[in-house]
Amino acid sequence: MSFSSYDSVKEQIREAIDIVELVSRYVPLRRQGANYVGRCPWHDDSRPSLQVNPQRQSYKCWVCNVGGDIFSFIMQVEKVDFREALDILAEKAGIRLPDKRDGVRLDGFLKKDRQNEKSGQNENVEDGRSGINDDPAYVSKKTLYQAMQWACDRYHHALLNLEEALPARKYLEDRGITRASIKQFQIGYAPLERDWWINQLKGDPKRIGILEVLGVLTRRQEEEGGEDRSRRSNQPYDRFRGRVLFPIRDTQDRTVAFGGRVLPNAPFASRAKYINSPETPLFSKHRLLYGLDIARLTMSKTRRALVMEGYTDCIIAHQYGFSDAVAVLGTALGAEHVRILKRFSDKIYLILDGDEAGRKRANEVLELFVAQGADMSVLTLPGGEDPAEYLESQGAEGFTLLLEHESLDALEHAFVAGTRGIDLNNDIVGGTAALDRLLAVIAKAPAMLGQIDEQRILRLEKTIQRLSQRFGIDEGQVRRRLKQIRSNEQSRTQSRTHTRSFEGDTFGAEPVVERGSVPDSRHGIDESVWNDPRQWPDGLERELIELWLADPTTHYAFWEHIDTDWFRSPITRAISRKSNEMFDREKLPTFENLLTSFDDVRMKNFLVDLDESGRAKRMVPPAPTVDAEGNTLEHEAIEQPYTEETKERLVKEIIASFDRRRDDHRHRLDIGKLKGDSLSKEEKIDTLANLLERQKKKHEKK
Ligand SMILES: [Zn+2]
Structure with missing residues (x-):
């Protein structure tokens, strides 16, 4: 989208939506003079502090120092980024965002011989509105979502019905995954036959191109050996073949990717245990969590999120009644994940399989805790068991007890991990070094977008108090050390951004920024x-x-x-x-x-x-x-x-x-x-x- 059309879309949306009407969907408003007032959703507001100005189409809370227009209101109240706010408001306004923005072109995926362009008679992969007539290589996002769901249905069908899927069904059974879960999570199986998809798609180049864009098909050579590659090295084939598939869905219940697990005794020896879909127009692993589509409803009630490391752990947790469980997609929990989880929950538990994983993640989790203002705890399972194993041996009650008594909040967890092997009573040098390492993590944590300063300061104060207690070091001293680390950090960044020639200038007191x-x-x-x-x-x-x-x-x-x-x-x-x-x-x-x-x-x-x-x-x-x-x-x-x-x-x-x-x-x-x-x-x-x-x-x- 060009700059001017981007601006004009924003302006159209601004014209179409009245801020008073929008805000009052979240906060009851009443008239006061020329303005409207209501209770601020961002602080504990006993008197109406949120002001909405219908003339200026703006809002402001002076207590939180938060204000803006319809876009920033949605960003702040729904905890979404600008892009998502734009989508939400466009939909409310009934304005269709320009097509080019969200669709893709199949250039490079489409072969030249595009002669038999029969529309799919049994599967509605094409929705007719995607502009296929004016641009045959263009595919709308809606079509991509439909194609992904169709692929998911085919895989699910294959798992339930194919003879060759027997080992896959056996594997799931052995892991304790019930038939009901297989249906609820729409688990699937990708057949081994190399041309399975090509046959399903009846060789239609456009539909093959779509599944390639979606990362279901690939042309990349697999190291599988013994296969005759020379003849059809350029024919796309199923990325996941021979694997059990866990569909990954977004919060709007749309399938956007797959996680594939190799079966025990699989024919290809050197394959990775898990693979995920690559990044596609529909899928970014840093923004999605497995099972969130199902878990978010429970999360909104329990206000809690249990983050597991594996898909099967997440499914087993659901079977034991922990339906607020989700799993990361083979990555560490990141800032984007936390931001999304905070929309549905107040407290995030990270469940880790062993001490080693816990130690490695300690600083990352602390940084998220400080930067995102999220209430986070870490639970390390005893004896190196994974959550599924623990649930099977100890049941739901055992797991609940563990959550309640053995989980450590992010700061405590980082403290324990960071001071392991240090005798705080006698080793002063080791103790201060450990403190400095923790303070360095805290100092570099970036502020969350739109975060309210007051809350940040309060949080930091509490953190300093607790560090002072745990290390037995005077609070003032902890504060001074943090300040020192911060100013070291700052002078490092400033020497990069400030113009050298102004240094030592006695006339201009203010720093001049390049x-x-x-x-x-x-x-x-x-x-x-x-x-x-x-x-x-x-x-x-x-x-x-x-x-x-x-x-x-x-x-x-x-x-x-x-x-x-x-x-x-x-x-x-x-x-x-x-x-x-x-x-x-x-x-x-x-x-x-x-x-x-x-x-x-x-x-x-x-x-x-x-x-x-x-x-x-x-x-x-x-x-x-x-x-x-x-x-x-x-x-x-x-x-x-x-x-x-x-x-x-x-x-x-x-x-x-x-x-x-x-x-x-x-x-x-x-x-x-x-x-x-x-x-x-x-x-x-x-x-x-x-x-x-x-x-x-x-x-x-x-
Ligand atoms: Zn406020």
Whole structure:
């Protein structure tokens, strides 16, 4: 999708959905003056603190300092990223996102001989709306989902009915997986016959291409030996053949991938025990969990998630009544997983098979715990048993007891793993080194998108208190060590991003950040900027943006006078750049347009913040009036637009301030040059003269 069509889709959605209506689906709202108010969903709100402004189509909670538009509201309330929020809102608005966005082209998968394009008569792999007539190689996402479900059904059917699937059924039985589970989880079997799919698809090249895109078919040579490859080396074949298949579904119950387990005594000796579908247009393993489609309903009730390491462990757990169990897909539990689980649960238990796995994961889990603000615990099963084995020997009660008494929260678990073999009472050096290692993990944990600062700080405070207790080291000292580790980390990153030539400059107190540090404003600002108050806009820059938001036409006056690079904060610089971009396209950079153009939750929050603070300054109570009985009536303040005179005065003042800023900017540049050795003697003298001239002017003005 091109930039402009992306913007226009966002704008269409903004026009179609009213924020008051949207918010009130989550929070009851009532009118208060020109606004609506309701109880904030993000903090324990006894009085209605959430304000919704129907004119500006924005919301704000001052307690949480959270605000934005319809997009960031959905991002924050549903805990989804911008892409998903866009999908949800597009669907609500009945707007179809451009096709090219989600479909794929089969180029490279389709063979040249596409002559017999018969539509599948028995399987509806094609839905007719995918634009097959105008672009034969194009396949919509809907078609891909249908094809995947069809493949899943064929595999399931094969497991239940084929003679050759007997060992597969036997394997599942031996693992204790019931017939009911086989149906519920739609477990399947991929037949060994090399041309099985080609026959099922009746050789249709388009449908073969689709299954190749979906990773069901592959052309990659397998190391299986003894097979005649030369004849049909280029014929695609089943990636999973001879395996028991566990379909992986997304939270909308759509099959998107398979996990395949090799059978004991399988004919191909050197094969991996488990393989998963490759990353496809439908599947990203970092975002999906096995069994979540079934578990999420229970999770919403128990508010708990049990994360296992294997598919069969997850299924057995369900059989024992732990229907809030899911499994990772051969990867470690990651930030994306936690974000998704937090939508359904408050507490995440990671169930690990043995001590070794537990030790290896300790720091990863601690980082997730700190960064994601997730309540996480780790349960290491005794005796190296896996969850299925443990459940079979100890039953559901035994497992529940273990969960309740033997699981350690992430910090405790990391402490135990990190201090193993260290005598904390006597080995001071070893103890502090272990503490520093834990603090380093905590220091580098990134802030979660849209996370509320207050909660983060509280969480960190608690963590420090507990570390101080466990290590027997004074709380203040733990805090100082953390600060030290952080500032070491920061100076490392700063020396990368800050311009060298400004170092040691006595004139400019503020750090000057290199231009290139704003990546693409579409995706918002670099994480580090939001975490570093020194890079936030100062009073002057805030005032300017407030004025722009109050009246975007004032932008003209600044356009010629102010260079975007004179802004000291990357945040205001990005806004200024975006406004200029809109002007270039003859579009007014109004509050609404700016808000819509940024996808970053914090940028939206910042704009709403400035819009509100600017409006507060323009709130003036009308003169009191006297009613028929002679009583004086005071009136509520209402927003007064700036008069032309006021606007003119503000523009002049701000431009004058920026002129001084420009001089400072040049001053710092010159000093940097003088200190370096890039200038010739003559140039140095010239530069020095300029510098003195500016300094003289500055004093004359005073
Ligand atoms: Zn709040």
